[in-house]
Amino acid sequence: MFKLISTEDYARAGILKTAHCKIETPFFMPVATKTAVKYLDPKDLEKIGIQAIISNAFVLSLRPGINVIKKADGIHKFMNFHNAIFTDSGGFQKIKDSFYVKSSDKGLHLRSPFDGKKYLLTPKEIMKIHNTLSSDAAMVLDEMPLHKQSRKQVELAVKRTHKWAQECIKYHKNKKQLLFGIAQGGLYPDLREKSAKFISSLQFDGFAFGGLAIGEPEKQTYKMINAQVKHFPKDKPRYLMGIGSPAQLINAIGAGADCFDSTFPTQNARHNTLFTSQGKLVIKNAKYKSDLKPVDKNCNCYICKNYTRAHIRHLMKMQEPNGLKYCTYHNIYFINNLMKQIRTAIKENSFNQFKKEFLKKI
Amino acid sequence: MFKLISTEDYARAGILKTAHCKIETPFFMPVATKTAVKYLDPKDLEKIGIQAIISNAFVLSLRPGINVIKKADGIHKFMNFHNAIFTDSGGFQKIKDSFYVKSSDKGLHLRSPFDGKKYLLTPKEIMKIHNTLSSDAAMVLDEMPLHKQSRKQVELAVKRTHKWAQECIKYHKNKKQLLFGIAQGGLYPDLREKSAKFISSLQFDGFAFGGLAIGEPEKQTYKMINAQVKHFPKDKPRYLMGIGSPAQLINAIGAGADCFDSTFPTQNARHNTLFTSQGKLVIKNAKYKSDLKPVDKNCNCYICKNYTRAHIRHLMKMQEPNGLKYCTYHNIYFINNLMKQIRTAIKENSFNQFKKEFLKKI
Numbered sequence: 001m002f003k004l005i006s007t008e009d010y011a012r013a014g015i016l017k018t019a020h021c022k023i024e025t026p027f028f029m030p031v032a033t034k035t036a037v038k039y040l041d042p043k044d045l046e047k048i049g050i051q052a053i054i055s056n057a058f059v060l061s062l063r064p065g066i067n068v069i070k071k072a073d074g075i076h077k078f079m080n081f082h083n084a085i086f087t088d089s090g091g092f093q094k095i096k097d098s099f100y101v102k103s104s105d106k107g108l109h110l111r112s113p114f115d116g117k118k119y120l121l122t123p124k125e126i127m128k129i130h131n132t133l134s135s136d137a138a139m140v141l142d143e144m145p146l147h148k149q150s151r152k153q154v155e156l157a158v159k160r161t162h163k164w165a166q167e168c169i170k171y172h173k174n175k176k177q178l179l180f181g182i183a184q185g186g187l188y189p190d191l192r193e194k195s196a197k198f199i200s201s202l203q204f205d206g207f208a209f210g211g212l213a214i215g216e217p218e219k220q221t222y223k224m225i226n227a228q229v230k231h232f233p234k235d236k237p238r239y240l241m242g243i244g245s246p247a248q249l250i251n252a253i254g255a256g257a258d259c260f261d262s263t264f265p266t267q268n269a270r271h272n273t274l275f276t277s278q279g280k281l282v283i284k285n286a287k288y289k290s291d292l293k294p295v296d297k298n299c300n301c302y303i304c305k306n307y308t309r310a311h312i313r314h315l316m317k318m319q320e321p322n323g324l325k326y327c328t329y330h331n332i333y334f335i336n337n338l339m340k341q342i343r344t345a346i347k348e349n350s351f352n353q354f355k356k357e358f359l360k361k362i
Numbered sequence: 363m364f365k366l367i368s369t370e371d372y373a374r375a376g377i378l379k380t381a382h383c384k385i386e387t388p389f390f391m392p393v394a395t396k397t398a399v400k401y402l403d404p405k406d407l408e409k410i411g412i413q414a415i416i417s418n419a420f421v422l423s424l425r426p427g428i429n430v431i432k433k434a435d436g437i438h439k440f441m442n443f444h445n446a447i448f449t450d451s452g453g454f455q456k457i458k459d460s461f462y463v464k465s466s467d468k469g470l471h472l473r474s475p476f477d478g479k480k481y482l483l484t485p486k487e488i489m490k491i492h493n494t495l496s497s498d499a500a501m502v503l504d505e506m507p508l509h510k511q512s513r514k515q516v517e518l519a520v521k522r523t524h525k526w527a528q529e530c531i532k533y534h535k536n537k538k539q540l541l542f543g544i545a546q547g548g549l550y551p552d553l554r555e556k557s558a559k560f561i562s563s564l565q566f567d568g569f570a571f572g573g574l575a576i577g578e579p580e581k582q583t584y585k586m587i588n589a590q591v592k593h594f595p596k597d598k599p600r601y602l603m604g605i606g607s608p609a610q611l612i613n614a615i616g617a618g619a620d621c622f623d624s625t626f627p628t629q630n631a632r633h634n635t636l637f638t639s640q641g642k643l644v645i646k647n648a649k650y651k652s653d654l655k656p657v658d659k660n661c662n663c664y665i666c667k668n669y670t671r672a673h674i675r676h677l678m679k680m681q682e683p684n685g686l687k688y689c690t691y692h693n694i695y696f697i698n699n700l701m702k703q704i705r706t707a708i709k710e711n712s713f714n715q716f717k718k719e720f721l722k723k724i
Binding site for chain 2: 034035036037038039040041042043063064065067068071072078079080289290292302306307308310311313314315317318320321322323324325326
């Protein structure tokens with residue numbers, strides 16, 4: 001399923017074959033929790049060259065409901081996206097008060113933010129949902145420790161994460177679907193290592209660093225990645241969940257990660273912050289009022305080829321949805337193109353050079 | 363500039379040549395007050411086949427400001443739309459409390475809804491704005507009577523409308539730009555006739571029925587159209603401002619109008635009401651929850667070819683922007699396609715038959 005093509009120190013380029021796409025790694029997934037990336041329709045995503053997106057199995061089981069997607073013959077047909085779709089489980093919902101009730105050894109106790117109804121989400125239950133969704137890759141159910149929790153609580157969360165990982169494998173019936181394990185450990189390097197080792201001992205198609213980029217100092221993030229990456233199998237893809245910004249992505253690839261998802265590019269777009277080859281640009285700033293240049297003169301995206309900073313600024317100031325679309329489109333294109341450049345650099349053994357120059361400019 | 367090709371009773375098919383487009387009439391213009399049709403970018407509009415949109419000169423003079431659009435070399439380049447753009451003056455802002463202060467013989471006293479600053483909008487001033495915008499067609503400044511106003515007040519409004527119409531002609535310097543006159547008269551047939559006669563005596567490129575579709579009973583709307591249409595020159599296009607729904611459009615074309623604009627299709631889309639060949643469809647209804655059919659099986663739009671009722675309903679229930687885009691796209695396509703069918707019917711002398719069948723189905 002995964003083939004390593006090239007490496008440069010820890011950075012890796014490869015191919016991850018899923019049911020719907022031969023994904024070139026490293027790659028970034030825009031977030032489509034409810035089967036939609038805000039302001040970009042599936043055709044936009046395909047035009048940009050997005051290889052994979054990530055949706056949320058638990059949220060989809062609530063709305064529109066699993067039977068609706070089953071009737072449509074899976075999530076791809078339901079939303080009409082033709083490349084890979086990953087589905088997360090619900091573990092990340094722990095940081096959201098609108099969802100999280102409590103955890104027990106059996107699973108996560110969650111409430112629906114739509115009608116308040118309570119659910120016990122077990123490994124068995126979530127695997128049934130993933131299977132019915134027919135996504136390309138399912139993420140196991142995990143218990144994500146929060147940084148405010150004690151070592152004892154983190155140890156318990158790791159223990160549950162490991163138990164649930166084994167149960168997810170047991171209930172994983174859809175063999176066309178990849179299954180990714182998630183290692184936890186909070187901000188304790190020894191627990192991180194222990195979890196990476198245990199999860200790596202199980203038969204997963206990919207391995208994720210979980211519970212990072214949720215508010216810890218960035219230095220800690222990389223420390224935890226470094227503690228785990230050496231224990232993950234070399235011949236499997238490594239997924240750093242919840243990252244991120246252009247600089248974080250390039251650093252994390254340098255640390256050995258292959259796969260990413262984050263709302264950072266789309267949320268920043270909606271808040272006027274655009275990525276460019278010269279660093280970030282806040283489009284609402286007065287200095288762009290009559291600036292007829294594209295957002296980024298080095299960008300080949302449809303937005304940079306068709307619209308000026310002045311026009312986009314006007315739309316954003318006026319809260320016009322087209323402005324939100326243009327900003328989102330550009331940021332997602334920028335990140336996707338950055339991934340492309342990074343893949344080429346790794347293959348040409350010039351990643352470290354590329355990284356150095358990129359981080360200097362932004 | 364305008365060539366009549368075919369007529370059937372009062373219904374007409376023709377060609378209106380503007381600086382950017384040979385518009386086939388009758389035609390409908392989506393509203394892009396601030397240089398954007400909500401949720402549809404200019405490429406979407408061109409793909410749908412939209413021949414013209416309408417923006418608002420006074421609003422654009424406030425934001426982004428006339429100098430910004432001047433620097434971009436006109437509204438087409440500013441927003442990157444290549445077909446015709448009409449620009450309205452500000453007369454319609456009279457029904458909006460956020461804009462309207464009072465009227466005087468000199469012009470409209472308006473305030474900016476953005477910063478509260480007050481402006482006296484004179485015919486001379488608005489023509490300067492229209493000229494700088496370089497739109498295909500400018501609408502004169504008019505004083506629109508409100509239906510709650512007395513006959514005396516309506517008479518005064520008509521008098522001012524006529525005076526301002528003459529001044530607009532005087533200050534119209536951009537000869538590539540068409541200039542449309544607007545006839546008023548409230549709900550008084552004799553004032554409507556008088557105004558149509560006077561405006562028709564002036565050298566305009568097109569003639570508009572103003573002050574309709576602002577809350578009066580529909581029967582009255584057509585009575586006023588009938589009172590004016592016979593006085594408008596046969597060799598010039600007739601613009602019924604502020605209409606509308608599929609049924610209103612087909613009836614108004616039957617009454618002799620050639621040109622339309624309205625937020626009705628886009629606003630309805632955002633409120634879940636979709637037009638179909640079988641009548642309206644409220645997409646949020648529970649019965650569409652797992653309905654895998656397209657919105658309208660007889661529609662060839664990109665949305666009906668790619669997305670199901672179930673998917674669009676889910677997005678609308680979840681308040682996802684993509685849902686708003688899909689609904690808007692479909693409704694605008696539907697109206698544009700209806701116009702196309704009507705033009706064909708008029709040329710084939712089957713408009714009355716088409717109209718009868720269409721109104722029976724919806």
